[in-house]
Amino acid sequence: MKHFLLALLLLSTTAHAHKPSDSYLALTGEGKELRGQWDIALRDLEYAIGLDADGDGAITWGELRRKQSEIAAYAFARFTVRDCRIKPGPLLVDEHTDGAYAVLQFTADCGEALPKRLELEYSLFADLDPTHRGLLRAQFGAQTVTGVLGPDQPRLSLDPEGRTRLEQFLDYAREGVWHIWIGFDHVLFLLSLLLPAVLAAPRFAPAFWEVFRVVTAFTVAHSITLALAALSVVSLPSRLVESAIAASVVLAALNNLFPVVHRGRWLVAFTFGLIHGFGFASVLTELGLPKESLLLALVGFNLGVEAGQLCIVAAFLPVAYLLRHTWMYRRVILLGGSALIVLIAALWMVERVFDLRLGLI
Amino acid sequence: MKQIRVALISGGFWALGALAAPYTPQDENTVLERLPMRRSDPVAAELRQLRGAALARRYFELAMSQGDPRYVGYAEAALRNAGNDPPAEVLFVRGLLKQYRHDFNGALADLEAALKQAPEHIGARAWRAAIFMVRAEYAAAREECRALEPLASDLLATGCRSAVDGATGKARPAYDELKAELEARPDAAPEIRLWTLTRLAEFAGRFGDPLLAERHFREALALGVRDDFLLASYADFLLEQGRPQEVGTLLRKWGQSDNLLLRIALAAKAQNLPEAQKHAQALGERFAAAGLRGERLHLAEEARYLLDLKGDPNAALAAASENWKSQREPRDAAVLLEAALAARERKAAAPALRWLEESGFEDARLRRLAAQLK
Numbered sequence: 001m002k003h004f005l006l007a008l009l010l011l012s013t014t015a016h017a018h019k020p021s022d023s024y025l026a027l028t029g030e031g032k033e034l035r036g037q038w039d040i041a042l043r044d045l046e047y048a049i050g051l052d053a054d055g056d057g058a059i060t061w062g063e064l065r066r067k068q069s070e071i072a073a074y075a076f077a078r079f080t081v082r083d084c085r086i087k088p089g090p091l092l093v094d095e096h097t098d099g100a101y102a103v104l105q106f107t108a109d110c111g112e113a114l115p116k117r118l119e120l121e122y123s124l125f126a127d128l129d130p131t132h133r134g135l136l137r138a139q140f141g142a143q144t145v146t147g148v149l150g151p152d153q154p155r156l157s158l159d160p161e162g163r164t165r166l167e168q169f170l171d172y173a174r175e176g177v178w179h180i181w182i183g184f185d186h187v188l189f190l191l192s193l194l195l196p197a198v199l200a201a202p203r204f205a206p207a208f209w210e211v212f213r214v215v216t217a218f219t220v221a222h223s224i225t226l227a228l229a230a231l232s233v234v235s236l237p238s239r240l241v242e243s244a245i246a247a248s249v250v251l252a253a254l255n256n257l258f259p260v261v262h263r264g265r266w267l268v269a270f271t272f273g274l275i276h277g278f279g280f281a282s283v284l285t286e287l288g289l290p291k292e293s294l295l296l297a298l299v300g301f302n303l304g305v306e307a308g309q310l311c312i313v314a315a316f317l318p319v320a321y322l323l324r325h326t327w328m329y330r331r332v333i334l335l336g337g338s339a340l341i342v343l344i345a346a347l348w349m350v351e352r353v354f355d356l357r358l359g360l361i
Numbered sequence: 362m363k364q365i366r367v368a369l370i371s372g373g374f375w376a377l378g379a380l381a382a383p384y385t386p387q388d389e390n391t392v393l394e395r396l397p398m399r400r401s402d403p404v405a406a407e408l409r410q411l412r413g414a415a416l417a418r419r420y421f422e423l424a425m426s427q428g429d430p431r432y433v434g435y436a437e438a439a440l441r442n443a444g445n446d447p448p449a450e451v452l453f454v455r456g457l458l459k460q461y462r463h464d465f466n467g468a469l470a471d472l473e474a475a476l477k478q479a480p481e482h483i484g485a486r487a488w489r490a491a492i493f494m495v496r497a498e499y500a501a502a503r504e505e506c507r508a509l510e511p512l513a514s515d516l517l518a519t520g521c522r523s524a525v526d527g528a529t530g531k532a533r534p535a536y537d538e539l540k541a542e543l544e545a546r547p548d549a550a551p552e553i554r555l556w557t558l559t560r561l562a563e564f565a566g567r568f569g570d571p572l573l574a575e576r577h578f579r580e581a582l583a584l585g586v587r588d589d590f591l592l593a594s595y596a597d598f599l600l601e602q603g604r605p606q607e608v609g610t611l612l613r614k615w616g617q618s619d620n621l622l623l624r625i626a627l628a629a630k631a632q633n634l635p636e637a638q639k640h641a642q643a644l645g646e647r648f649a650a651a652g653l654r655g656e657r658l659h660l661a662e663e664a665r666y667l668l669d670l671k672g673d674p675n676a677a678l679a680a681a682s683e684n685w686k687s688q689r690e691p692r693d694a695a696v697l698l699e700a701a702l703a704a705r706e707r708k709a710a711a712p713a714l715r716w717l718e719e720s721g722f723e724d725a726r727l728r729r730l731a732a733q734l735k
Contacts, residue, residue: 019650020430037383042394043431055400062389092383093393097646098617100393103383129434130441133654148655 019098020131023124025079025149027138029160034084034108039094039101040075040124048128049074064102065091075104075124079134082119084110118158122149143168169300176304179283180312185245185348186276187312188341190218192252193269194313195334196259198320207321210265215313217266221273222280223302229281230298241278243352248272249345256338280305397427413439414450421457428589428618433461449479457488463658463687465492483513490521497689497716499529516542516549520557527564528691530721536564551584558584559591566598567723574598589618596624597692601726605631616640619647623662626670641670660684664696674703685712691722698730710734 024039042059045051049070053063064071072088080086089105118138125132134149140160147156180186197210228234252268255261261268284301323329350356386393398405404423411419417439424432437458443451456471469492472485479485490505506521513521519542526535543549543557562577578595581588592615596608608628615621626640648663657663661684668677678700685697694713701710716722717731 019647020654020656021434022650022654039383043396046394046396047431047435052396052400057396057399057402058392059394059396060389061386061391061393064393065389090385092385094383097643097650105383125434127441128438129431130437131430131434135653146653148653 020133021125021129022132023134024096024101025122025134025136027118027136027158029114029118029138029140032110032113034081034110034114034118034160036086036106036108038075038079038104038106039096040071040104041096041098042100042102044125044129044132045071045074045102048125059100061093064093071102072104076106078122078124078126080121081108081110082121083115084108084118114160116159118160120149120156120158122154122156123151126151126154165296169296172297172300173304173307175283176280176301176306177308177311178304179280179301180305180308183279183283185249185345186279186309188345189245189249189252189272189276190215190309190312191316192249192256192338192341193218193265194316194320195337196256197265198317198324199330199334204321207324208317211313211317213266214269215309217270218273218276219306219309221270222277222305225274225277226280226284226302226305227277227298229278230284231294234278236278238282239352239355241275241282243349244275245279246345246349246352248275250342250349253338253341253345256334257342397429413443414448414454417454417458418450421454421461424461426587428620433458449475449482449485452478453482453485453488456485460488460492465496465687468492481512483509483517486512487517487521490524494524494528495688495690497528497720499525499720516546516553516557520560523564524560527560527567528720528722530723532564532567532723536561536568539564551586552588555581555584555586555588555591559588559594562598563594566601569723569725571598571602589615589620593620593624596621596628600624600627600631603631605629609634616643619644619659620662622647623666626666630670637670641666645671657683661688661693661696664700668696668700668703674700678704678706678709682709689716691724691727694722695727695730698727698734702730702734707734 021041021044023041023044024037026037028035042051042064045067046059049067051059051063051067053066068091071091076086076088086106086108089107092103092105094101094103120136122134124134130151132150136145136147136149136156138145138147138158140158145158147153149156193214194211197214198207225234229236252272255268280301284297320329320333323333408416408419417436420432420436420439424430424436436454440451440455440458443455447455452471452475456468456475459465459471460468469489472489472492475482475485476489486505486509490502490509493499493502493505502525503522506518506525509521510518519539523535523539526532526538539557540561543554543561549557558577558581562574562581565571565574565577575598578591578598581591582595592612596612599605599608599611605628608624609632612621612625612628616625622640622644626637626644629637629640644666648659648666651657651659657680660680664677664680664684667673667680671677677696681693681697681700684693694716697713698710701707701713714731714734717727
């Protein structure tokens with residue numbers, strides 16, 4: 001009869017719920033100190049060492065607390081950091097999505113300094129439930145490392161020095177490049193100013209310098225506000241900033257259709273660049289700014305933005321210069337393009353001012 | 362080291378772990394957790410007696426009936442010392458555990474090896490049939506059903522055959538045959554009645570008789586046996602019939618199951634209830650938690666969540682397409698077709714359309730979707 005039942009059960013699709021067994025292991029290293037917090041499900045501890053003293057199917061705080069030292073002994077026999085001695089701290093409780101967890105706080109004494117490499121070894125519940133996993137998150141200064149520990153991967157080696165400062169710097173620079181490339185509002189603003197810039201002069205050199213002035217002014221301006229905002233010297237509501245950025249794009253492109261500003265385009269770039277800097281800063285804040293290497297992150301991100309911007313200019317300038325006398329450039333690209341930019345940016349502006357999602361672009 | 366990611370952008374990623382800050386309860390008697398069973402529970406006593414494959418199998422049954430994946434882990438642990446040349450029963454249970462992890466090839470191989478040793482192993486046959494059904498390999502499934510005929514009871518053999526017929530354009534005859542067989546067996550165990558009634562309801566839905574489907578669902582529910590498949594199937598039926606308020610009542614107590622929570626959330630959304638948002642978020646957290654483990658066993662549900670609750674048709678289509686690679690049941694097809702339609706990627710729907718064409722599956726809703734995609 002058992003055969004029969006099982007087969008019948010499966011003839012519908014397999015479904016499962018609750019959650020498989022996970023523990024959450026968080027490590028923080030600062031200087032020579034290594035601190036940790038380890039959340040282990042009460043259900044798992046019950047299965048491993050038995051918490052429900054009175055057998056009534058409910059685990060009370062009293063039952064858990066009386067097992068405190070046993071839990072610590074059991075758990076820390078199954079998680080070790082080589083060359084460090086783990087000292088269990090107080091036992092706490094936390095709720096996760098799938099139930100209550102015992103929270104084991106601990107410090108690890110590794111002597112004078114943290115070892116060059118932290119060798120973790122994890123075998124919690126490996127004998128009782130091979131599907132158990134330890135979800136690790138280690139934070140060393142600016143660097144966060146995540147990993148999954150379990151029977152397939154019982155050992156993990158961490159590098160507390162983390163990524164070298166150069167690598168961190170490059171991480172942020174890469175984010176900067178990426179942001180300017182996908183930040184269409186910044187690109188469109190820049191293009192609106194650059195489209196007419198090549199028309200200003202008959203030869204390449206003056207055209208080049210005009211473009212150079214515009215780009216430099218934009219860069220200097222947004223670097224100033226990016227730094228001020230990232231260092232929390234000035235802060236503006238993001239809706240205001242985003243709306244103002246959209247407005248700056250509209251105005252810059254409108255100026256190509258109905259010119260008001262002819263000379264001193266760099267001044268326009270500078271003024272509005274100040275607003276764009278606040279926009280960059282919000283991205284940087286979202287990435288998370290490490291306290292210890294704030295300057296490094298800031299400079300890295302900013303240089304990344306500039307590098308990304310230079311690529312755009314380098315791609316734009318020669319083509320625009322060559323085409324600048326054509327009807328195509330003057331009519332279609334300059335006027336048509338600007339009109340299109342006005343339209344797009346106006347939609348952004350409406351979306352951002354009124355907090356709408358028009359979903360058009 | 363491939364599982365380690367250096368995450369510059371770590372905000373929110375870890376936040377889903379804990380809901381609040383750790384605390385020290387004030388009262389000794391505060392109940393922190395309720396266990397699925399007391400020590401005095403007969404099931405607990407039975408588990409203490411069992412060893413090896415029998416224990417693994419019992420745990421696996423529990424995993425299925427309670428929808429709790431921890432029991433799958435316990436089952437795996439019970440099989441650990443099986444050795445190099447395991448007996449048929451170990452191979453059989455190992456096959457079940459592999460199919461649970463969607464290692465269908467591994468599962469089919471283990472079940473076949475079990476059948477080599479014990480050619481009359483009904484369970485191994487039936488599970489092979491079930492896996493072929495999930496993969497929409499109907500000829501192979503039919504082959505297994507045929508092999509079952511001399512071994513199994515008439516109701517099981519008929520159940521197997523009608524499951525294939527019901528998915529290949531013969532829902533009406535499958536219904537008639539299975540219903541007659543059920544009526545001939547008034548003594549059948551409640552679990553078997555439940556399974557059979559659920560299938561009858563589904564067949565009736567497919568050939569377009571919702572009243573009949575409703576009746577069988579209610580008969581199955583009246584048996585009083587908890588079964589996630591039945592609840593999910595009935596909830597889907599109610600949602601399709603535009604009766605979301607009844608889903609809330611039906612599933613009120615079953616939010617722990619991801620599959621049922623999905624239906625609860627869909628029903629709340631259909632009624633514009635304020636808790637829809639909360640349910641959707643809880644589901645998103647569960648999928649993210651599974652992702653942290655590197656597991657995606659609920660791809661069809663995840664696709665449905667992405668499509669209907671999160672409103673991200675592109676991500677939904679990616680999940681549904683990935684899911685279709687290993688699972689090809691009607692609901693897998695439905696979510697793939699809908700996601701392709703929503704993402705305006707008609708091409709991506711092609712495999713499911715081909716399945717619909719070749720299988721002859723009757724369901725009117727899928728046919729409508731297919732027509733929209735053509």
